[in-house]
Amino acid sequence: MDYLLHILIIILINIILTVSFNILLGYTGIFALCHAAFYGIGAYTATLLMKNFGLAFFPALGCAVGLTVLLSLIVAIPGLRIHWDYMVIFAFSFQMIAYHVMTNWVDLTRGPQGIAGIPPAAIFGYSFDSKVSFLLLCLIITSGVVYLVKRIESSSFGLVLKGIKDDEIAVKSVGKNVTAYKIISFMIAAGLAAVAGALISVYISYIAPGYFDLNTSIFILICLIFGGMGSIRGVILGTVVLTALPELLRFIPNLPSAILGGTRDLIYAAILILFMLFRPQGIVGKTRQ
Amino acid sequence: MKGIEVGAILMGLWLGFLMCGDGVSAKEPEKYVFGGSQALSGPAYSVVIDTIVKGANLAVEEINQQGGIGGKKMELIWEDNKARGPEGVAVLNKLISINHVPVATIGYTAPIMACAPIGDQKKVLLLGQGYGPALAGAGKYLFHIPANELILIRAMLDYAKKDLNVKSIGLIHVNDDMGISVKEFLTGYCQKIGIKFAGSEAFDLAAADYSVQIEKAKRWKADAVYASVHVHPALIRQSTEKGWTPLWIACPFTTYAEYLTQAGRGLNGAISSTADVSVERNPALIRVKESWERKYGKDSWPKGGVHFLGYAYDIPYLVKTLAEYGKKKGWEDYWTGEKLRQAILEIPPFEGCMGKIAFDPKTGLSYRNVQLFRAVENPAQKDTYQWSPIGFYSYDQIQKLD
Amino acid sequence: MDLLLPLIVDGICTGARYAILGMGFALIFNTQRMFDISFGGVYTWCGFALWILVRYAGLNIIVAGVVGLGLAFSLSYLIQKVYMAKMRARSDSAVSIMLGSMAVLMALEAIATILWGGGIRNARSGDVDVFKLGSIQILDIKFYSLIFAVSIFLLFRYLFKRTPLGLNARAIATNSLLSRIVGMETEKILTLTTCLGCTIIALDAVLVCADTGVYPAIGFQSVLIAFMAMILGGIGSFEGAAVGGLMIGLVRTVAVYKFPTLWQEMILFAILFLIIAFRPIGLFGIKDWKSEV
Numbered sequence: 001m002d003y004l005l006h007i008l009i010i011i012l013i014n015i016i017l018t019v020s021f022n023i024l025l026g027y028t029g030i031f032a033l034c035h036a037a038f039y040g041i042g043a044y045t046a047t048l049l050m051k052n053f054g055l056a057f058f059p060a061l062g063c064a065v066g067l068t069v070l071l072s073l074i075v076a077i078p079g080l081r082i083h084w085d086y087m088v089i090f091a092f093s094f095q096m097i098a099y100h101v102m103t104n105w106v107d108l109t110r111g112p113q114g115i116a117g118i119p120p121a122a123i124f125g126y127s128f129d130s131k132v133s134f135l136l137l138c139l140i141i142t143s144g145v146v147y148l149v150k151r152i153e154s155s156s157f158g159l160v161l162k163g164i165k166d167d168e169i170a171v172k173s174v175g176k177n178v179t180a181y182k183i184i185s186f187m188i189a190a191g192l193a194a195v196a197g198a199l200i201s202v203y204i205s206y207i208a209p210g211y212f213d214l215n216t217s218i219f220i221l222i223c224l225i226f227g228g229m230g231s232i233r234g235v236i237l238g239t240v241v242l243t244a245l246p247e248l249l250r251f252i253p254n255l256p257s258a259i260l261g262g263t264r265d266l267i268y269a270a271i272l273i274l275f276m277l278f279r280p281q282g283i284v285g286k287t288r289q
Numbered sequence: 290m291k292g293i294e295v296g297a298i299l300m301g302l303w304l305g306f307l308m309c310g311d312g313v314s315a316k317e318p319e320k321y322v323f324g325g326s327q328a329l330s331g332p333a334y335s336v337v338i339d340t341i342v343k344g345a346n347l348a349v350e351e352i353n354q355q356g357g358i359g360g361k362k363m364e365l366i367w368e369d370n371k372a373r374g375p376e377g378v379a380v381l382n383k384l385i386s387i388n389h390v391p392v393a394t395i396g397y398t399a400p401i402m403a404c405a406p407i408g409d410q411k412k413v414l415l416l417g418q419g420y421g422p423a424l425a426g427a428g429k430y431l432f433h434i435p436a437n438e439l440i441l442i443r444a445m446l447d448y449a450k451k452d453l454n455v456k457s458i459g460l461i462h463v464n465d466d467m468g469i470s471v472k473e474f475l476t477g478y479c480q481k482i483g484i485k486f487a488g489s490e491a492f493d494l495a496a497a498d499y500s501v502q503i504e505k506a507k508r509w510k511a512d513a514v515y516a517s518v519h520v521h522p523a524l525i526r527q528s529t530e531k532g533w534t535p536l537w538i539a540c541p542f543t544t545y546a547e548y549l550t551q552a553g554r555g556l557n558g559a560i561s562s563t564a565d566v567s568v569e570r571n572p573a574l575i576r577v578k579e580s581w582e583r584k585y586g587k588d589s590w591p592k593g594g595v596h597f598l599g600y601a602y603d604i605p606y607l608v609k610t611l612a613e614y615g616k617k618k619g620w621e622d623y624w625t626g627e628k629l630r631q632a633i634l635e636i637p638p639f640e641g642c643m644g645k646i647a648f649d650p651k652t653g654l655s656y657r658n659v660q661l662f663r664a665v666e667n668p669a670q671k672d673t674y675q676w677s678p679i680g681f682y683s684y685d686q687i688q689k690l691d
Numbered sequence: 692m693d694l695l696l697p698l699i700v701d702g703i704c705t706g707a708r709y710a711i712l713g714m715g716f717a718l719i720f721n722t723q724r725m726f727d728i729s730f731g732g733v734y735t736w737c738g739f740a741l742w743i744l745v746r747y748a749g750l751n752i753i754v755a756g757v758v759g760l761g762l763a764f765s766l767s768y769l770i771q772k773v774y775m776a777k778m779r780a781r782s783d784s785a786v787s788i789m790l791g792s793m794a795v796l797m798a799l800e801a802i803a804t805i806l807w808g809g810g811i812r813n814a815r816s817g818d819v820d821v822f823k824l825g826s827i828q829i830l831d832i833k834f835y836s837l838i839f840a841v842s843i844f845l846l847f848r849y850l851f852k853r854t855p856l857g858l859n860a861r862a863i864a865t866n867s868l869l870s871r872i873v874g875m876e877t878e879k880i881l882t883l884t885t886c887l888g889c890t891i892i893a894l895d896a897v898l899v900c901a902d903t904g905v906y907p908a909i910g911f912q913s914v915l916i917a918f919m920a921m922i923l924g925g926i927g928s929f930e931g932a933a934v935g936g937l938m939i940g941l942v943r944t945v946a947v948y949k950f951p952t953l954w955q956e957m958i959l960f961a962i963l964f965l966i967i968a969f970r971p972i973g974l975f976g977i978k979d980w981k982s983e984v
Binding site for chain 2: 694697698701705804808809810811813819821828830899902903904906908909912944947952953955956
């Protein structure tokens with residue numbers, strides 16, 4: 001059961017990441033490939049607060065969200081003037097800067113050695129140290145996040161965001177402050193990523209910079225595109241499939257260990273290749289009008 | 290898309306079906322299954338890993354040919370942890386939940402560190418294959434098979450100080466957990482034994498160009514340079530090309546065959562050390578070699594880096610020893626992590642293929658005999674080099690080196 | 692000061708390599724206007740091809756290099772015809788095309804891992820030539836990188852300005868729809884320029900294999916650098932990409948003069964970040980460049 005529980009927990013944490021990234025790319029159309037950086041900043045902040053200052057989980061989470069939201073302004077504000085094509089590299093630079101700070105500021109983060117012994121999440125004396133209890137915690141938090149994002153999607157705020165993606169100038173001409181909307185969508189997305197960061201820290205009880213690198217950002221992107229950008233159902237579905245897929249591939253029998261890894265990567269890539277060719281809008285996406 | 294949603298649900302059901310039941314059966318098992326987790330893909334994967342997997346598999350096959358444990362067969366299941374923490378956790382969970390293993394061997398620091406708490410919680414004995422100083426004492430159920438780099442450094446520096454009159458040493462290392470913990474250890478240890486620490490330079494695991502680091506390191510003018518590298522013979526080669534040929538003191542990865550060829554003449558005169566692989570002291574290795582060549586073909590025996598093979602080969606035999614110890618003691622649940630751990634703390638020093646191994650109960654580190662090498666030019670073939678043994682430290686000698 | 696000079700020389704040579712990558716990608720992107728990163732897979736394969744040709748077929752390294760480039764051209768042509776062209780026809784979403792080409796890159800790297808393992812492969816071992824410039828030593832390969840970069844720069848500037856192919860490519864880059872209306876075979880020209888771009892990029896793979904060696908994941912690394920070089924230089928500018936690559940090489944290497952080596956990557960990204968923040972179209976970028984999500 002533990003294996004299944006582990007996969008479910010990881011899926012739930014990943015859903016927080018992809019659903020929040022959807023706000024940026026799916027709704028507002030900002031290709032900010034630095035989501036793993038927000039994830040990592042949230043994780044390290046929460047971890048350091050819990051380990052070095054003895055903060056409990058929820059206060060640490062709150063602070064982590066606050067700091068990450070603040071730091072996201074570093075990308076959000078200059079990002080306003082930057083065109084879509086350049087945004088990729090701009091956010092990517094931020095991602096790499098964050099990663100290198102995590103890796104090289106050894107005095108603060110212990111660098112590649114990572115931080116071990118993170119205490120489990122606890123509230124009012126109750127400790128979520130079993131997989132089942134932690135799964136329930138994640139279920140509650142993830143549902144909350146998904147509900148929040150759904151409300152955003154169907155609200156007038158969400159409509160404006162989608163409008164910005166389709167035609168920014170039109171939205172401006174209607175009198176909406178596009179700048180404010182973009183910044184707020186950044187802040188929300190980053191804050192939610194930080195929540196995921198706090199969760200993964202207390203779950204695995206050991207974090208290292210390698211969890212929050214470019215590959216993770218790319219994974220989040222792939223889940224989004226695979227599932228169908230802009231649709232919460234699609235994004236969740238994409239996340240579930242792509243998180244579970246590598247685990248399923250473990251059950252292919254009798255592969256010689258020398259080619260085990262490469263073969264699984266190849267199957268993964270092949271699925272993506274075919275999917276992009278025959279269904280580029282994602283599982284749930286609509287074809288462009 | 291209804292179809293895909295149904296598909297996803299079916300997939301979830303299948304996954305759940307596969308995972309019925311959990312926990313390790315404490316009774317007499319039908320088969321002795323244990324787990325292996327290594328970096329079978331990704332940038333950390335190398336030929337060395339291949340040797341490790343094959344070495345362990347060979348031992349399992351031999352044990353089964355000789356009747357297994359009490360007549361029942363042994364099985365080792367390998368999984369890919371990609372040298373990453375979350376993957377390592379997923380893999381260990383899979384091995385515990387689905388394959389019900391009471392003991393598993395794990396390679397690479399990140400998976401080991403991430404899995405250490407799981408070993409403690411689920412009471413699964415973990416046999417780490419890592420070398421980094423930071424691993425020591427990371428978990429109560431975690432024990433380390435290879436001679437930790439801490440131990441090897443002590444032996445090499447002792448030799449360098451006494452026999453080569455080295456007074457200052459610099460460090461070039463990979464910017465990963467092992468490299469950084471080596472740096473932390475080395476700076477402190479040098480001070481302790483009276484060698485000047487000249488400075489350190491680091492590079493990324495995936496880096497291929499070291500010109501900058503070399504330029505800076507040249508200016509230390511240190512007597513010797515410790516190279517904590519994995520598979521970066523190009524570092525040595527580039528140093529030589531830039532006209533810098535210090536005395537290299539290199540970590541055990543450099544004793545792998547291809548390394549000397551690719552590193553070139555810059556490595557001439559370098560020092561390295563590994564667990565003791567001399568066949569005179571360890572006649573078991575001859576038998577292992579014959580067995581290996583029978584299974585994998587003549588000429589397939591690795592030319593250097595034999596210690597990796599030895600570490601891996603020892604693991605199934607160690608597991609067998611622990612199980613048999615428990616059985617003899619009459620423990621009903623001898624094939625559980627808890628009892629296997631008790632066994633590892635109680636057994637006398639384990640007779641491995643590279644000599645005796647004693648496990649330190651506090652840190653889980655293994656104390657073993659260590660051999661020192663010097664790279665010399667091959668007399669038969671000019672411009673090629675080989676590792677020539679120059680020294681030996683028994684494990685009690687090393688413990689005294691503090 | 693005595694450290695600075697070799698660092699600058701080294702930076703220029705590294706920058707030359709990055710300029711090659713940038714120019715190749717600029718060629719691909721300027722005509723396609725899509726982020727087709729499948730050239731990363733071609734890069735890996737070309738590097739391994741050189742290794743195989745030299746180590747196993749015993750070819751002379753220069754001959755092997757030329758053959759390798761030919762293989763790179765063919766492979767990229769195959770990728771374009773079999774997959775990328777179809778992708779472009781079915782979807783004009785930039786993200787889908789990027790992901791599709793990334794999947795091709797991943798597949799090629801995975802196949803390389805299966806066939807040849809994850810280790811570093813080198814086409815040369817033993818001693819190499821070193822050119823001396825006063826007290827500075829330049830490895831032969833690094834010197835050749837510089838020569839190649841400059842040659843490609845001049846060659847393609849000529850190509851763009853004088854030859855029909857170049858003019859057509861520029862036309863498509865500026866206005867694809869109009870070009871099609873006017874009757875240009877955009878798809879053919881696009882494929883050709885993409886393959887040329889991939890071949891230029893593969894040249895760097897040849898150089899790297901002969902110098903420090905290649906490994907399966909190296910293709911993706913080349914994508915990152917090519918991307919950064921092109922964006923820094925400014926989208927739409929071929930020359931800009933070359934300058935961008937040169938700058939990246941220089942900054943990365945010279946930064947360690949004052950700062951610890953560990954921070955060299957971060958300094959590079961920080962400078963890139965600041966430059967784009969203050970000059971969002973890159974150093975030589977063309978304004979009003981459009982692209983769709």
